[in-house]
Amino acid sequence: MSTTGVVSPRVATAEGQALTQRKVRIGEVVFRLVLQACLLIAFLFLVWLVSYAVVRGWKRLDSRLWENMPVGRISRIDSAGVQSAITGTLWVILTTAVLCLPTGIFGAIYLEEYADQTKWYNRLLELNIQNLAGVPSIIFGILGLGIIARQFGLGFTVITAAIVLALLVLPIVIIATREAIRAVPQSIRQASYALGATKWQTVSRQVLPAAVPGIATGSILAISRAIGEAAPLIVLGAVTFVTTNPDGLLSKYTTLPIQIFNLIGEAQLGYQEIGAAAIVLLLGIVLLLNSIAIFVRIRFQKRW
């Protein structure tokens, strides 16, 4: 942003220089305005969405939301909460993280550091991962229903949801980790080898620590995406009404996006308000996760 008025060094004559300089300046101003307008639109839209949810859910944005269980009686709407959805979300998401982060990160290390890119199967693998990242989440839901819930007999449980969500965000973790590993300068590896380190020592002691900020950011963005998913979980039989917290991987569960989807569709205004409050809560959780990502990035960032 500090480069306004920079003159192209290729222009030789003074006349041409003045002409280009003026042109560049108009272009720069317009371009800058367009960029700012884009940012403003995105920002205003976000502010509008968030404030709408806050205003609608304001009455219910208190401890009732996480202290109480959902109710089925209209006369008890005032004491309704979404506790089972909060614990359900935590169970599903933590299990997802346990399943997908090690797999994704190790997969990426293999592809980036060990795989021979000249082999056809490695290239096929890469192509598949890129494609998987673009598959709609509902497809993963249908796949999970047919194979994991029914074929493997895991049913409509926390573990089924976690496996499907892990598969869903695995490509994101792999792609982000590969980018982070690739950003570590080759000279670091060469220096490590020059000092007699083995490949494993180089990867584990030099490359990975240097790639932590990128890996963390990618991982947490992937987990944030998984938290917000409702479509595959609806297919996977997440229930809309459950008054107990999950107590294991084979528990029935509900998650916040499912509760929100359901509450917003209820006839009574009271339920819709709880839905709006739950939106704010979910936004808060995602925001918290994203700020952890930002913190990790700043804390561990290295510059070469």
Add this chain to the structure above:
Amino acid sequence: MTRTLRRIGTLPRIGSVVAVLAMTLAAAACGGNTSTTGTTAGAAKLSGAVAVDGSSTVAPLSKAAADIFRETQPDVSVTVGTSGTGGGFEKFCKGETDISDASRKIKDTEKEKCTAAGINPSEFIVANDALSVVVSKENTWATCLTTAQLKKIWNQGSTVNNWNQIDPAFPNEPLKLFGPGTDSGTFDFFTAAINGKEDQSRADYTPSENDNVIVQGVAGSKGGLGYFGFTYYEENKDKLNVVKVDSGGGCVEPSVASAQDGTYKPLSRPLFIYVSNKSISKPQVKGFVEFYVSSIDDIVTEAKFVPLTATQKTTLAAELETLKKG
């Protein structure tokens, strides 16, 4: 409450979580998720799981039932899903759920799938409903529509796009249609009742699985028209006008009384739950169904549905007796 808090507190420590997950997995695998321990000690004390799924229209009723049931049987975990009437039967006939909520009768094709899996569904009528046809508050002309006019609007291939095409006396106002999506039991029932054949409907309307979207759509457009369950009209009376329906015997407004005595034709309908004969042998499912049937008045009141008539209640009690014997 403290138990939950403590659990949340331990969650960020990934290592311990893995251990906890592993332990609970082992525990769950040993116990099974539908254990019925403790049912013999004291006939009233039940435990285990009851899985209900199906129509989102009937779900509020089953949720109310589950919520009240929890007070006397806190160890029974009743879960209610909303896969839709069709989606619910799909799971029900695979033996994945115990009870299926339905806003229409089970289809023959669905019944065959159940029978093939050795599941014999028992039908219970638990409430009544009056599908309400609604227009916006600004619409002062359409106070009553005949079933023929509704068919003219909604039938497959219909090109009606202005109110004056329905009745020349109506003003020149573009018609905007809103309705439930094709997966919904409400859609199935409406199309069968009005267009004569299930699923036969024009496709160029704004469909939504969320009835509040239909409420907003109709309320926001002068020429709007939509349909949904009676509850959604009751909750949005201040935003919408309801249309009386004339099936040949004069204009009838949807109401508790007209839905109960069947004068609101052809759009009044019963709401069902189906119970699997395999599941009824589980004490907690039997207990829940018995409670559902015997407390149906309280449940209907708590969910603000149209209650059963005295005759329907007698039938319901008789059906439960048959199920318990058989």
